[in-house]
Structures are given as structure tokens and as C-alpha cells.
Amino acid sequence: MAVLRWDPTREISSLQSEMNRVFSTFFDSPASQSSGAGAGSTGRWLPAMDLAETGDSYIVRADLPGITEDEVQVELEDNVLTISGERRLDETRSEGGYLRTERARGSFARSLTLPAGIDPERIEADFKNGVLELRIPKPEERKPRRISIVGTGGQRTIEGHESDASSNGQSQER
Numbered sequence: 001m002a003v004l005r006w007d008p009t010r011e012i013s014s015l016q017s018e019m020n021r022v023f024s025t026f027f028d029s030p031a032s033q034s035s036g037a038g039a040g041s042t043g044r045w046l047p048a049m050d051l052a053e054t055g056d057s058y059i060v061r062a063d064l065p066g067i068t069e070d071e072v073q074v075e076l077e078d079n080v081l082t083i084s085g086e087r088r089l090d091e092t093r094s095e096g097g098y099l100r101t102e103r104a105r106g107s108f109a110r111s112l113t114l115p116a117g118i119d120p121e122r123i124e125a126d127f128k129n130g131v132l133e134l135r136i137p138k139p140e141e142r143k144p145r146r147i148s149i150v151g152t153g154g155q156r157t158i159e160g161h162e163s164d165a166s167s168n169g170q171s172q173e174r
Contacts, residue, residue, distance in 0.1 A: 045087060045104035051112065060134040062110065066103075069127035074134065076120045083132065084109040115139060 052059040062083055064072060072085040086107045117139030124135040 045106055046108055046110060047083075049083075049110055049112075057138055058114070058136040060112065060132075060136065062132045063130065064127075064132055065130040067130070069132075072127070072132060074125060074132075076114070076118065076123065079114050079116055079118065080111050081114055081134070081136070082109055082111045 048063045050059075050061045052061075060081070060083075064085070064087075067085055067087050071087075072083065075082045075084075084107070087105045114136065115138070118136060119139070122137045126133045126135075
């Protein structure tokens with residue numbers, strides 16, 4: 001009889017695989033698909049996405065084959081970037097009396113949480129050959145700022161950040 005060491009990471013991995021299977025079975029069940037032959041085999045479709053980082057920006061690429069740029073919505077709300085749309089069935093093939101559909105279709109939405117301070121006006125989008133590319137400039141880093149305070153005890157300097165000063169950039173006297 002062999003003695004095996006207990007490895008808790010193997011147990012967690014096994015549990016995660018089982019939970020993924022259960023959720024996939026639930027959400028991809030034929031009852032949640034449109035009716036018709038082959039509808040249960042199409043499954044839920046989520047486009048593949050890549051997220052890359054350069055020195056001054058984040059780059060998001062999403063594969064959206066069969067979708068035009070007018071059918072894609074990109075929104076940024078509360079630091080959450082959401083890409084959504086719908087891929088429709090555009091052609092069917094009839095072979096021997098059977099309807100055959102293998103490409104997944106339906107509505108999709110993918111969301112990414114971005115760092116605070118992203119300026120939505122500076123985001124650039126390009127859609128070419130079924131690939132959506134978003135270039136998202138990184139937020140500017142907070143820069144230290146010195147604020148001089150003049151009082152009865154002489155002049156003192158307080159170090160802080162730009163966001164610590166008032167919104168108009170002037171110090172306030174009390």
C-alpha cells in the first residue's frame with residue numbers, strides 16, 4: 001500500500017473544476033437556448049479578449065468575428081469597461097434534412113475593472129477585421145505639491161498631493 005501525501009491545492013482544483021462544470025451545465029442548458037435542432041450544442045458565446053499593458057496605456061483586444069462595429073457597444077461606468085453586443089445566425093445549411101449549426105451565437109457582455117482615474121474622453125477605439133482594439137491611457141500619477149502657509153509663527157511648508165489641495169489650486173485661509 002502506497003502512502004500519499006495530502007495536497008490541499010489538488011482538492012481546491014478539483015472543487016473548482018466541478019463547480020465550473022455545474023455552472024456550465026446550468027447556464028448552457030438547451031432550455032436557455034432558442035428552440036430548434038442543434039440549439040443546445042451552440043452554447044453560450046463569449047468573445048476572447050486580451051489585455052496588455054504598455055508604459056503609458058492599457059490595450060484591450062476582443063475577437064468579434066461576424067459582427068460589425070455598429071453592433072458593438074463599449075461603455076465605461078464607475079471604472080468598469082463593458083463590451084457588449086449580439087452575434088446573430090446569418091446562414092444555415094441543410095444537409096440530408098438536418099439543420100446544422102456549429103457556430104455559437106447570441107448576446108454577450110464582457111466587463112473589466114480599470115484603475116481609478118481613467119479619462120473616458122481619451123480612450124481610442126479601432127475595429128478592423130473583426131477585432132476591436134481599445135487603447136486606454138493610464139491615469140496620471142499623483143504628483144507631490146508643496147503648499148506654503150503664512151501665519152503668525154512664520155512661514156511653514158506642508159507637503160501633500162495635488163488632490164489634497166482645493167479644486168481651484170489655491171490655498172484657503174481660515
